[in-house]
Amino acid sequence: MSASTxxxxxxxxxxxxxxxxxxxxxxxxxVELRKLVDTRAGRWLLVGIGLVSVAIVVVQLWVLAxxxxxxxxxxxxxxxxxxxLLPILGILSITGEWSQRTALTTYALVPRRERVIAAKLAAVxxxxxxxxxxxxxxxxxxxxxxxxxxxxxxxxxxxxRLFHAVVLQVLGVxxxxxxxxxxxxxxxxxxxxxxxxxxxxVLAGMVxxxxxPARWLDTSVTMEPLFGPEVTAGQWGRMAVSVxxxxxxxxxxxxxxxxxxxxx
Amino acid sequence: MIEVEHLTxxxxxxAAVDDxxxxxxxxxxxxxxxxxxxxxxxxxxMICGLAPPSAGTATVCGVPYRRLANPGREVGVLLDASAxxxxxxxxxxxxxxxxxxxxxxxxxxxxxxxxGLGAGAARRRVGAYSxxxxxxxxLAHALLGDPRVLILDEPANGLDPEGIFWMRGLLRDFADxxxxxxxxxxxxREVEAVADQLVVIGGGRVVASGDTxxxxxxxxxLVRARDGEALRRALAEAGLAATGATxxxxxxxxxxxxxxxxxxxxxxxxxxxxxxxxxxPAGAGGLEQLFLTLTGGTSTKETTA
Numbered sequence: 340m341s342a343s344t345x346x347x348x349x350x351x352x353x354x355x356x357x358x359x360x361x362x363x364x365x366x367x368x369x370v371e372l373r374k375l376v377d378t379r380a381g382r383w384l385l386v387g388i389g390l391v392s393v394a395i396v397v398v399q400l401w402v403l404a405x406x407x408x409x410x411x412x413x414x415x416x417x418x419x420x421x422x423x424l425l426p427i428l429g430i431l432s433i434t435g436e437w438s439q440r441t442a443l444t445t446y447a448l449v450p451r452r453e454r455v456i457a458a459k460l461a462a463v464x465x466x467x468x469x470x471x472x473x474x475x476x477x478x479x480x481x482x483x484x485x486x487x488x489x490x491x492x493x494x495x496x497x498x499x500r501l502f503h504a505v506v507l508q509v510l511g512v513x514x515x516x517x518x519x520x521x522x523x524x525x526x527x528x529x530x531x532x533x534x535x536x537x538x539x540x541v542l543a544g545m546v547x548x549x550x551x552p553a554r555w556l557d558t559s560v561t562m563e564p565l566f567g568p569e570v571t572a573g574q575w576g577r578m579a580v581s582v583x584x585x586x587x588x589x590x591x592x593x594x595x596x597x598x599x600x601x602x603x
Numbered sequence: 604m605i606e607v608e609h610l611t612x613x614x615x616x617x618a619a620v621d622d623x624x625x626x627x628x629x630x631x632x633x634x635x636x637x638x639x640x641x642x643x644x645x646x647x648x649m650i651c652g653l654a655p656p657s658a659g660t661a662t663v664c665g666v667p668y669r670r671l672a673n674p675g676r677e678v679g680v681l682l683d684a685s686a687x688x689x690x691x692x693x694x695x696x697x698x699x700x701x702x703x704x705x706x707x708x709x710x711x712x713x714x715x716x717x718x719g720l721g722a723g724a725a726r727r728r729v730g731a732y733s734x735x736x737x738x739x740x741x742l743a744h745a746l747l748g749d750p751r752v753l754i755l756d757e758p759a760n761g762l763d764p765e766g767i768f769w770m771r772g773l774l775r776d777f778a779d780x781x782x783x784x785x786x787x788x789x790x791x792r793e794v795e796a797v798a799d800q801l802v803v804i805g806g807g808r809v810v811a812s813g814d815t816x817x818x819x820x821x822x823x824x825l826v827r828a829r830d831g832e833a834l835r836r837a838l839a840e841a842g843l844a845a846t847g848a849t850x851x852x853x854x855x856x857x858x859x860x861x862x863x864x865x866x867x868x869x870x871x872x873x874x875x876x877x878x879x880x881x882x883x884p885a886g887a888g889g890l891e892q893l894f895l896t897l898t899g900g901t902s903t904k905e906t907t908a
Contacts, residue, residue, distance in 0.1 A: 356749070361672040362703050377699070413846035442684035443653065444744065447680045448703050450652045450669040471696050602653040603644075 362449060367458035368465070375432060375462060384428055385466070389473055391420040396481035400488070408490030412501065413478035415566055418504055421470045425508055426515025429463045430528045433519030433593075442602045452598050454522065463516055465509040474504065497568040507565040514558070514586040520593025523600070535585075555580045604629050604752050604783040607648060609659035612645050612807075619645045621807040622659070629751070632774055634815070635787040636883055643787040643808040645684065646757050650785075651680050664753055675704040679745030680750045682736035682762070688729030691712030693740050696729060697747060704748045714743040719769070731883045734761025742770070753777060753784045759793045771797045795819075826866045827858040827881035828872065834859065835876030841866065 340348035362370075375381050396413050433456075436442040449455050466491065486492025515532060522528040543553040553559055554577060561581040564570045568580075605627035607638040620642040627633045637643050648654040650661040652669035661667065661885040664677050671677050687696055697711040715725050729737065736760050745753055753774070759767050767790075774784050774797055788794045793896060794801065801818055803811040826845075828834035837859060838845045845859040858881065861868050872879050898905055 355671075356676045359673045359676045359705075365704065366705070373702070374701060380690060395664055435688070439688040439690075441685065441688050443682055443686040444680075444700070446653060447651050447682070448700060450671070452676060473675060492782060548818045584873050599655075601648070602657070603648060 361451070361453075364454060364458060364461070366372060367449065368461040371432065371455075371458045371462035374435075375428065375466060379398065381428075381431070384431070388421050388424045388428075388470055389477075391424075392417040392474060392477045395420070396477050400484060400490070403490075405485075405490045408482075408485035409493040410478055410482045410496050411493075412508060413481035413485075414426040414474060414496070414500065414504075417474045417477060418507060421474060422511050422528055424509055425463075425467050425512040425539060426518070426532055427529060428466060429512040429515030429517075430519035430532065431525065432459050432463050433516050434523060434525040434528055437523050438525050446602050453594065456597060459509060460513065460516055462508055463512045468505065468513040471501070471504050471508055475501070492572060499568045499570075501565070503570060507562060508572060510562065510582055510586065513590070514582070517589035517593060518588045520597060522595040523593075556584055557581065558585055605633075605661070605663050605754070605785055605901055607646070607650060607659070607661045608659055610646060610649055610656050611658040612642070612649060613657040614655065618657075618807050620649070620656075623804065623807070623809050624659075625802045625809065626788065627752070627785050629783050630778055630781050630803060631799040632784040632786060632797050634794035634801045635785055635804065636785075636789070636801055636869055638789055638793065641804045643804060644756050646804070647682060647754055647785070647787060651682065657697070663754075673704060673748075675700065675706075676749035677748075677750050678754060679748065679750040680754050681738075681741040682754075682756045684734065684741035687728070687729045687737065687740070688745065690728055692726055693726040693732070693736075696740060697743060697822035698745055700744055705749055710749075711745060714747050717746065717773075718743040721868075727838055728788045735763060735766055738762055738770075739766075742773070747791045751782050751785075753904045756787045757789070758786065759790050767793055793874070821892060822883075823860050823862045824868045825858055825860055825883055826829070826865075826868050826872070826879060828877050828879050830877060831859070832884070833875065834872060834879075837871055837877045840875065841867075841871035843871060844852055 366575070367476045376385060395416050399416070400408065414555075436445055445455060446452055448459060482492050482494060484490075513584035518532045519525075522531065536557060539549075539559070541551050543549045543557070558581045561578045564574045564578075607626070608624050610620055610623045611618060623642070623646055623896070625633070628692075635643055635646070645654065649656045650663065650668060652667065663674075665669065668674060674680075694711060694715065697714065700706075701708055701711050715721075718905050720736065720739050720743065724732075724736060729740065732740065738758055742755075744759060745755065755774075758770060762770060770791070774876075776784065776872065778799070786794065786798065795815065798815050801812060801815050802809060805816075826834065826838075835845060838859065843861050843863050845861045865884055869879065869882050872882075
């Protein structure tokens with residue numbers, strides 16, 4: 340039933356764009372970074388992470404004893420809210436394409452979906468790195484204010500803490516992205532991600548047999564050492580196992596799911 | 604420039620698209636017609652690599668869509684104007700696409716201007732757009748990479764009559780400059796006016812395809828009698844195939860569409876002594892009658908344009 344009847348207009352196709360290449364990964368990453376901030380929801384999530392950091396340090400300046408107002412004391416507690424919100428950013432960057440149905444245009448422009456996913460992961464990792472920089476900056480300002488207002492203002496800081504903070508936030512945002520990629524549904528991914536540690540805690544509290552697996556699989560337990568300056572080999576090992584289960588496996592399965600999924 | 608061969612999509616046991624083949628040549632507008640649920644969108648999604656076909660192939664500019672290095676520069680796609688992030692501004696939507704395709708940013712303003720979205724509209728968030736404005740934005744998005752092929756799913760939806768007239772001119776001009784347009788619609792009048800060739804689909808299958816003028820010329824004869832049953836018998840005795848009397852899309856009053864000259868049909872009725880209430884070339888009713896007839900057996904009831 341093919342119908343290649345003669346067209347009425349001159350059958351001269353416009354020239355193709357010679358040498359047009361596909362978008363590079365850095366270019367796609369730039370697009371994904373832009374998508375993180377070009378909507379109100381995305382902007383406020385990022386601003387929110389920063390504001391919570393500032394709020395924590397302000398409260399600390401009020402409540403901490405003068406000799407406790409050190410750079411390290413300002414740095415560490417900020418990791419917690421950022422560590423909670425960054426995974427949400429990771430989830431949204433992935434699931435937003437489906438909930439807002441922009442996947443239709445995104446994957447029509449870039450049919451090699453794995454490149455889009457790689458760019459998204461790169462973008463949220465960069466956002467996590469930026470959040471650590473903000474944490475450092477806010478802690479530094481807090482330290483300066485502490486010194487000016489009679490606090491300790493001590494700058495001593497173990498470099499390992501910075502490395503651990505980076506690992507914490509990068510793993511967190513990747514885990515969020517992995518959940519988003521696997522579930523492809525914003526509320527489902529967010530609720531699952533947030534409930535998981537609680538479920539572990541409750542189950543491990545009730546069922547003695549789960550206590551040992553929880554030490555290896557509950558990320559809120561395995562990643563806890565990252566808030567301090569020292570992580571033992573055993574702790575790295577348990578962390579690796581939990582990350583394999585909660586980030587690497589869902590990333591792999593989610594990638595397969597996204598590549599195969601019909602966009603409509 | 605678009606070649607679709609034996610494209611099939613099955614969901615479970617149900618074939619949403621069943622062995623669809625057609626070709627879109629440079630310099631032509633192809634109207635892809637069918638009632639809602641006929642398989643138009645599914646076919647277009649398969650052409651654009653967004654849904655894997657169960658069988659068959661589709662190529663654009665000679666290669667499968669997913670193998671195009673930078674598809675936006677070859678094919679402009681508008682599959683659903685509402686599929687945009689409600690929180691982004693119109694300009695931002697195009698800017699993201701321009702960065703992705705490697706098109707200069709100034710093209711964003713050129714295309715916004717071309718589709719009639721002013722600076723004020725471009726600054727507003729897409730969530731505040733009317734459907735007509737979203738269609739215009741979607742067209743700007745499709746045109747952004749200066750492609751050679753346009754694939755547009757129901758682009759006239761939500762446009763006012765003036766907008767439809769404008770879009771018709773835009774597509775005609777695109778084709779006259781040598782581009783190929785594949786345009787789906789259930790708005791029959793819209794397609795009739797602009798398409799060089801038609802592909803009519805019903806229940807997932809191509810039920811007619813070819814040159815628009817030829818298809819309209821072959822539309823046959825519409826005949827109506829006081830006693831529809833007697834007319835059907837008379838036509839059967841004369842060996843004339845009649846369609847349209849059954850199915851949900853049957854003409855009110857039991858009109859029949861016969862693939863024959865009005866004179867032949869009238870003679871058959873007279874020979875059997877059947878009183879006719881109407882006898883005319885169906886072509887006068889245009890594409891709509893053809894469309895209703897061809898898709899009558901397989902369509903849903905949403906066939907009114």
